[in-house]
Amino acid sequence: MSDFDLAAYLAERRALVDAALERVLPxxxxxxxxxxxxxxxxxxxGGKRLRPILVIAGAEAVGGAxxxxxxxxxxxxxxxxxxxxxxxxPAMDDDDYRRGRLTSHKVFGEAMAILAGDGLLTLAFKxxxxxAALARDPRVLRDVVTALADAAGTFGMVGGQVVDIESEGxxxxxxxxxxxxxxxxxxxxxxxxxxxALLGGGxxxxxxxxxxAGRDLGxxxxxxxxxxxxxxxxxxxxxxxxxxARKQKATYPALHGVPASRREAQRLVAGVKxxxxxxxxxxxxxxxxxxxxxxxxx
Amino acid sequence: MSDFDLAAYLAERRALVDAALERVLPxxxxxxxxxxxxxxxxxxxGGKRLRPILVIAGAEAVGGAxxxxxxxxxxxxxxxxxxxxxxxxPAMDDDDYRRGRLTSHKVFGEAMAILAGDGLLTLAFKxxxxxAALARDPRVLRDVVTALADAAGTFGMVGGQVVDIESEGxxxxxxxxxxxxxxxxxxxxxxxxxxxALLGGGxxxxxxxxxxAGRDLGxxxxxxxxxxxxxxxxxxxxxxxxxxARKQKATYPALHGVPASRREAQRLVAGVKxxxxxxxxxxxxxxxxxxxxxxxxx
Numbered sequence: 001m002s003d004f005d006l007a008a009y010l011a012e013r014r015a016l017v018d019a020a021l022e023r024v025l026p027x028x029x030x031x032x033x034x035x036x037x038x039x040x041x042x043x044x045x046g047g048k049r050l051r052p053i054l055v056i057a058g059a060e061a062v063g064g065a066x067x068x069x070x071x072x073x074x075x076x077x078x079x080x081x082x083x084x085x086x087x088x089x090p091a092m093d094d095d096d097y098r099r100g101r102l103t104s105h106k107v108f109g110e111a112m113a114i115l116a117g118d119g120l121l122t123l124a125f126k127x128x129x130x131x132a133a134l135a136r137d138p139r140v141l142r143d144v145v146t147a148l149a150d151a152a153g154t155f156g157m158v159g160g161q162v163v164d165i166e167s168e169g170x171x172x173x174x175x176x177x178x179x180x181x182x183x184x185x186x187x188x189x190x191x192x193x194x195x196x197a198l199l200g201g202g203x204x205x206x207x208x209x210x211x212x213a214g215r216d217l218g219x220x221x222x223x224x225x226x227x228x229x230x231x232x233x234x235x236x237x238x239x240x241x242x243x244x245a246r247k248q249k250a251t252y253p254a255l256h257g258v259p260a261s262r263r264e265a266q267r268l269v270a271g272v273k274x275x276x277x278x279x280x281x282x283x284x285x286x287x288x289x290x291x292x293x294x295x296x297x298x
Numbered sequence: 299m300s301d302f303d304l305a306a307y308l309a310e311r312r313a314l315v316d317a318a319l320e321r322v323l324p325x326x327x328x329x330x331x332x333x334x335x336x337x338x339x340x341x342x343x344g345g346k347r348l349r350p351i352l353v354i355a356g357a358e359a360v361g362g363a364x365x366x367x368x369x370x371x372x373x374x375x376x377x378x379x380x381x382x383x384x385x386x387x388p389a390m391d392d393d394d395y396r397r398g399r400l401t402s403h404k405v406f407g408e409a410m411a412i413l414a415g416d417g418l419l420t421l422a423f424k425x426x427x428x429x430a431a432l433a434r435d436p437r438v439l440r441d442v443v444t445a446l447a448d449a450a451g452t453f454g455m456v457g458g459q460v461v462d463i464e465s466e467g468x469x470x471x472x473x474x475x476x477x478x479x480x481x482x483x484x485x486x487x488x489x490x491x492x493x494x495a496l497l498g499g500g501x502x503x504x505x506x507x508x509x510x511a512g513r514d515l516g517x518x519x520x521x522x523x524x525x526x527x528x529x530x531x532x533x534x535x536x537x538x539x540x541x542x543a544r545k546q547k548a549t550y551p552a553l554h555g556v557p558a559s560r561r562e563a564q565r566l567v568a569g570v571k572x573x574x575x576x577x578x579x580x581x582x583x584x585x586x587x588x589x590x591x592x593x594x595x596x
Contacts, residue, residue: 026453031457032457032460034460035452036452039452086412089409091407091408092409110389111389111463112463115456115459115460115463118384118416118419119451119456122450122451123451125423125443125446126444126447129439129443129447130440130444138439138440141427141443142428142432145424145426145439146424146428149421149427153421153424154330154333154337154413154417154420158333158417159333162332162413165409165413166330
């Protein structure tokens with residue numbers, strides 16, 4: 001993969017995603033304007049666009065074209081952003097800052113933050129129904145909607161947040177921590193890659209391999225996130241470093257130490273690349289993204 | 299319609315819906331149990347099941363079978379319930395009672411109420427992807443997902459709640475009140491009938507007619523709701539009568555008086571029945587439901 005230019009790939013795909021997000025989000029002055037302002041405030045606050053880029057790379061890995069899956073790519077970013085807005089609410093994690101800016105409820109109030117999240121989740125499902133790739137096989141939509149709903153719902157992200165909240169301030173087992181990470185983070189990253197593979201026209205074996213790779217990549221991503229929270233600075237993370245520890249959130253390094261956490265992330269990413277190997281060159285972007293997840297500094 | 303036994307129809311369809319809801323909701327002890335308990339608490343609290351029955355009646359009006367659209371019928375009830383849970387939150391309408399029982403956040407806390415709502419909305423989209431009716435034509439799923447997302451999102455229900463919240467304590471115009479009623483209530487009732495017609499195999503003209511009838515029926519439903527809030531009792535409504543006035547919520551009778559409100563609801567329901575007339579006998583249940591909406595006492 002040494003000849004794959006990941007920086008250029010990320011820049012190009014990110015520009016595609018940002019332009020598409022700008023297009024699919026209602027304008028600031030479209031009534032009801034307040035909620036649309038709130039939705040744009042959080043979605044367009046920057047961010048790595050990792051999940052939408054994984055949708056695109058998942059499609060490319062099976063021969064799909066980026067432009068055919070852009071609405072689905074946006075959908076993943078909207079679901080991710082909705083979860084951040086709701087997680088940050090006073091009744092949940094009560095966070096004032098996210099990506100270096102005030103959180104939605106600090107700017108727009110709690111009611112509007114709840115509604116902006118609700119609006120983003122709903123818009124995401126509208127977007128997945130409208131991908132050019134579906135013209136090839138409209139039956140795929142059923143699997144795409146199911147994958148997304150499973151990843152976002154109580155057996156996915158919502159479930160992870162439930163257990164996370166119920167675990168705060170308690171001593172939790174490594175099994176519970178893995179449950180939280182798998183559901184809160186890995187489920188959506190798995191769905192991103194799986195949805196990309198489905199829309200890209202992948203057969204059942206490729207869709208399963210890419211989905212499994214996504215789950216492991218998601219878990220690695222969260223372990224690295226935990227490590228960065230221990231080691232990072234406000235400047236690099238856009239949130240206060242050590243904030244997990246202060247809130248008594250269990251993290252991978254807290255339970256296993258930094259060196260073992262790093263080894264586990266490396267082991268997972270090696271597994272991701274092994275799963276992708278049979279797909280050959282078209283999966284090079286996914287493989288490079290897996291390295292990036294491991295090596296990222298923010 | 300005099301020979302149509304609406305009471306028997308409602309009882310049968312409601313039993314179908316209640317059994318299906320029991321099936322599609324995760325069991326109380328399925329982890330993460332708290333959020334599943336909260337979801338069941340609100341969905342299985344009773345209620346008329348008007349929206350799911352309208353999905354079924356919408357399908358029947360174009361020759362569809364009830365059992366083929368039950369997941370979609372459940373989806374409409376889940377979306378309705380999610381909106382009630384979020385609307386009742388302290389940051390929104392701050393209601394302690396709903397359908398005669400404590401609201402979700404009073405029983406499970408705010409965090410779990412928000413997550414139960416999020417979980418229900420997400421599960422709804424999973425359910426619409428899984429209707430037997432889709433075997434006939436899988437392409438219909440795109441229209442169904444779009445109809446539901448449009449009705450639930452910022453150009454539908456969420457948008458209505460935004461304007462409702464922003465209008466509290468203010469003098470609002472009849473136009474703003476109609477906007478709130480059309481978006482907060484009528485959009486989802488329109489979607490219920492439209493989704494039923496789509497899944498039932500209706501052609502474009504029938505789907506449009508049934509959708510338009512749904513919008514007008516939804517508006518009539520909300521006007522009658524406003525009248526009942528002025529006139530009803532806690533016993534009949536399961537919530538405190540006059541609660542809209544106490545919260546300085548604008549209502550149809552407050553702006554137009556009870557007699558003019560009643561006339562408007564009658565006019566709308568007459569229009570609904572005129573729109574349904576070309577569909578003939580299969581639309582008899584929808585027509586009887588329209589009468590029921592007008593004459594209901596709770």
